[in-house]
Amino acid sequence: MSAVKSIAVLTSGGDSQGMNAALRAVVRSGLFHGLDVYGVQRGYQGLLNDDLRPMDLRSVGDIIQRGGTILQTARCKEFMTLEGQQRGAEVLRARGIDGLVVIGGDGSYQGANKLSKLGIKTMGLPGTIDNDIPFTDVTIGFDTAVSIVVDAINKIRDTMSSHERSSIVEVMGRHCGDIALYAGLASGAETILVPEVTFDLNEVAERMKTNFANGKRHSIIVVAEGAAKGDDVSQKITEISGIEARVTVLGHIQRGGTPTAADRILAGRLGDFAVRQLLEGNSGKACGVVNGELTTTDIELVTSTKKAFDMDMYDLALRLSQ
Ligand code: ADP
Ligand code: F6P
Numbered sequence: 001m002s003a004v005k006s007i008a009v010l011t012s013g014g015d016s017q018g019m020n021a022a023l024r025a026v027v028r029s030g031l032f033h034g035l036d037v038y039g040v041q042r043g044y045q046g047l048l049n050d051d052l053r054p055m056d057l058r059s060v061g062d063i064i065q066r067g068g069t070i071l072q073t074a075r076c077k078e079f080m081t082l083e084g085q086q087r088g089a090e091v092l093r094a095r096g097i098d099g100l101v102v103i104g105g106d107g108s109y110q111g112a113n114k115l116s117k118l119g120i121k122t123m124g125l126p127g128t129i130d131n132d133i134p135f136t137d138v139t140i141g142f143d144t145a146v147s148i149v150v151d152a153i154n155k156i157r158d159t160m161s162s163h164e165r166s167s168i169v170e171v172m173g174r175h176c177g178d179i180a181l182y183a184g185l186a187s188g189a190e191t192i193l194v195p196e197v198t199f200d201l202n203e204v205a206e207r208m209k210t211n212f213a214n215g216k217r218h219s220i221i222v223v224a225e226g227a228a229k230g231d232d233v234s235q236k237i238t239e240i241s242g243i244e245a246r247v248t249v250l251g252h253i254q255r256g257g258t259p260t261a262a263d264r265i266l267a268g269r270l271g272d273f274a275v276r277q278l279l280e281g282n283s284g285k286a287c288g289v290v291n292g293e294l295t296t297t298d299i300e301l302v303t304s305t306k307k308a309f310d311m312d313m314y315d316l317a318l319r320l321s322q
Contacts, residue, residue: 003281010040012104016141018263025271121283132176136288149183170230205240
């Protein structure tokens with residue numbers, strides 16, 4: 001006897017590559033198990049507008065390879081209010097929908113938690129490039145965003161070497177430095193500036209001067225937007241070191257393009273898992289993958305926990321970039 005008969009799915013907050021693959025998995029798994037499945041257009045705003053449509057197998061055809069989200073997403077201030085949340089729950093109940101899968105980041109999880117407290121069976125899927133969701137090793141979209149940054153740095157490295165310059169690459173990550181950390185490690189950046197670790201640009205500049213004096217022909221500094229502005233870092237570094245610098249702000253290119261195989265597989269596993277958890281009567285949970293194993297964690301705990309920064313990985317990146 002399944003605990004749910006009809007579910008809805010929405011994508012919310014900053015979009016990420018792999019959201020479509022996750023949506024596809026939720027719809028296909030739900031239909032496989034005989035559920036009615038509805039797609040909510042434009043996140044919580046669409047929920048409040050009762051903008052839902054039934055999904056069938058073909059609704060999610062030919063999207064596994066597409067970045068973005070065919071349900072669109074939105075940021076909805078009204079849903080930050082109790083009245084908005086109550087309206088959202090009413091919309092679902094009026095349609096006989098007894099389960100909701102939310103694909104989004106930490107803010108979207110906050111909304112899912114509020115609906116859970118109003119009696120809606122919810123499951124959260126970590127859809128954000130930031131990788132700032134605890135109780136999962138990685139979020140859907142993170143691998144793709146890091147790959148985009150590494151590809152960009154590979155290109156930048158060539159021209160910086162030709163001109164013997166330093167390059168400051170500003171990447172996304174409002175409050176979390178994981179994109180900067182992992183892309184910096186993967187591309188051999190000499191310096192990685194993240195909000196989680198204090199830094200002194202005087203030290204950075206002095207180390208760069210030493211490296212150039214020892215024969216390095218370029219220097220790559222990756223800075224997370226939550227740590228500093230690339231232009232500010234560039235100005236300070238040039239003033240101190242006298243080495244010419246150029247700034248590249250990657251911006252929203254990190255949020256588009258086709259998801260990597262890793263993100264598609266992660267999305268497929270988590271989307272199917274969320275449906276099976278609802279069928280088994282679980283709710284109010286966030287789904288994740290920890291050491292390769294599918295897990296659920298109370299969404300209340302997830303929304304009240306800050307993801308730990310991996311200092312070992314940070315130290316490794318610096319050791320290897322001497
Ligand atoms: P992300 O999910 O990527 O972190 P946001 O922080 O913009 O993106 O959150 C997306 C949406 O989730 C918001 O527009 C709002 O509708 C909802 N939301 C965010 N925080 C809360 C909250 N504390 N309570 C209820 N809803 C919230
Ligand atoms: O949360 C994901 C994210 O891409 C952040 O890394 C970034 O700072 C933010 O969204 C950008 O938000 P917007 O797309 O609304 O400019």
